Amino acid sequence: MGLRFGLLGTGYWARETQGAALAAHPEVELVGVWGRDPAKAADLAGHLGSRPYDDVDALIADVDAVAIALPPNVQGDLALRAARAGRHLLLDKPVSLGLDVADELVAEVESRGLASVVFFTNRFSDNVNEFLRTATSEGGWHGARATLFASIFQPGNPYGASPWRREKGGLWDVGPHLLSVVLPVLGPVEEVTALNGPRDSVHLLTRHRDGAVGSFSVTLDAAPEAGAFAIDLYGEPGWRSVPGGDRSAAEAFGVAIDRLLTQAKGDLGDPCDLRFGRDVVAVLVAAEESARSGRTVHVAEATGSDPVTSG
Structure with missing residues (x-):
């Protein structure tokens, strides 16, 4: 059994x-x-x-x-x-x-x-994990740039009717995917600055512990012709594109x-594990607070809590 x-x-x-x-x-x-x-x-x-x-x-x-x-x-x-x-x-x-x-x-x-x-x-595809191991061993990365633009509210998309995705948007849905491959290379995020943009997009800058800076744009409601899923690292080794999963x-x-x-x-x-999952949530909470308040938010100061739900 x-x-x-x-x-x-x-x-x-x-x-x-x-x-x-x-x-x-x-x-x-x-x-x-x-x-x-x-x-x-x-x-x-x-x-x-x-x-x-x-x-x-x-x-x-x-x-x-x-x-x-x-x-x-x-x-x-x-x-x-x-x-x-x-x-x-x-x-x-x-x-x-x-x-x-x-x-x-x-x-x-x-x-x-x-x-x-x-x-x-x-993070459960071998080619992605091998890329991250190689990038981490190389070191010398100055930052990352990513655009994750989905268009899930088109007819026939199985996720388009999801109320939580409509409410929380790309920051909370595709943002975790982005952070899951950037944090292992650039290290923990210490502060976040975020702005809301057209079509429910969120644009954020992250400063990491060792000084690297990330520049990210995400949305679930991109124009159908503007879809994109690209994550790039840059630094002393040059430019490297994070591959998509092979599974x-x-x-x-x-x-x-x-x-x-x-x-x-x-x-x-x-x-x-859950500790890594918690650290991803901390960055998202800080980004949401920054976009709402118009100021840079230190991740250690983020205080977001889960909303009350009706089941």
């Missing part, structure tokens, strides 16, 4: 990425599926050959680990409930919409010796499962 998993969430991502990978993994037993809509939970559980649960705490009680495919304002509370029950965590990015929940999650996981992985999709999302999630299993067997620690 493999590690017993519960899947929380019933949307497109839960079905096509997390659920597909969990159901196919040879070292996982997908015990059940829970969702905020019981009918959708029943449908997805049937599709995956698993069992629907009406009570999320009952599912948490029956498993060793949870995979969560829910909006970040919902994910945080459920992840805390699972961690307090002693369950390992495989979370989506961002782990929460504020530092209060992110800090609580880190404290719970570390105090209980639990495994944790946050799924930054491209599909479901294949990458299978690697994330592998890395959680390794930790669950006693080898705790992962480059994309």
Whole structure:
């Protein structure tokens, strides 16, 4: 019998990425599926050959680990409930919409010796990780430049109906992907300056601990002809373009499962664990505060908290 998993969430991502990978993994037993809509939970559980649960705490009680495919304002509370029950965590990015929940999650996981992985999709492709290892060993980087312009609100896009993406925009949805490949090379962010722009874009400058500077632009509502996904490093070695991942999302999630299993067997620690996920949230909170206040925000001073949700 493999590690017993519960899947929380019933949307497109839960079905096509997390659920597909969990159901196919040879070292996982997908015990059940829970969702905020019981009918959708029943449908997805049937599709995956698993069992629907009406009570999320009952599912948490029956498993060793949870995979969560829910909006970040919902994910945080459920992840805390699972961690307090002693369950390992495989979370989506961002782990929460504020530092209060992110800090609580880190404290719970570390105090209980639990495994944790946050799924930054491209960080689970070998070509991206090899690029980051090489770039880090080279050193001498002065900064990064990136444009992540998506256009998800066009007809037929599976993510366009997501209320949290409409509210929080590209900063919180694609921003984590950007930070997940920049932070390992440039190091921790100390301060952020951000501006809001046309089509719900956010433009930010990041100053990193060793003096490097990042310049980033993100949106989910770009003009269809203006889509772009490019991340470049520059410095003494010249210019380097960060590659896209060489795995599909479901294949990458299978690697994330592998890395959680390794930790669950006693080898705790992962480059994309909850502490790293928390540090990404801290940068996003600082950027949001900067755009709102019109001033530079030191990441250590960011105080954002998760909004109250209605379920």
